[in-house]
Amino acid sequence: MIRYKKEFKHSLVEMHNQGRSYTDLSAEYGPSVDSIRNWVKLYAVHEVDGEKWTQADVNALQKENDKLREELEILKRAAVLLSKYN
Secondary structure, three states: OOOOOHHHHHHHHHHHHOOOOHHHHHHHHOOOHHHHHHHHHHHOEEEEOOEEEEHHHHHHHHHHHHHHHHHHHHHHHHHHHHHHOO
16 A cells, blocks of 8 residues: 655646546546546635635544543542542
């Protein structure tokens, strides 16, 4: 499996946004049409309440949120255990 750098992915997304087809980009640069299509979806910019977000930003925020929820649950359990011994 080939790992492509983020800059490379962004450049292909930009070329697609300028009118190049997935097939053209795939033939010229190597990644599959499906990979390029996924990158276009991942890095598409959406504006929400004046802020610009990509799906990659949303995914990172969801991952961070999941981690923080897990940490909060651990702290709640620890507080309950500590309160039993005081």
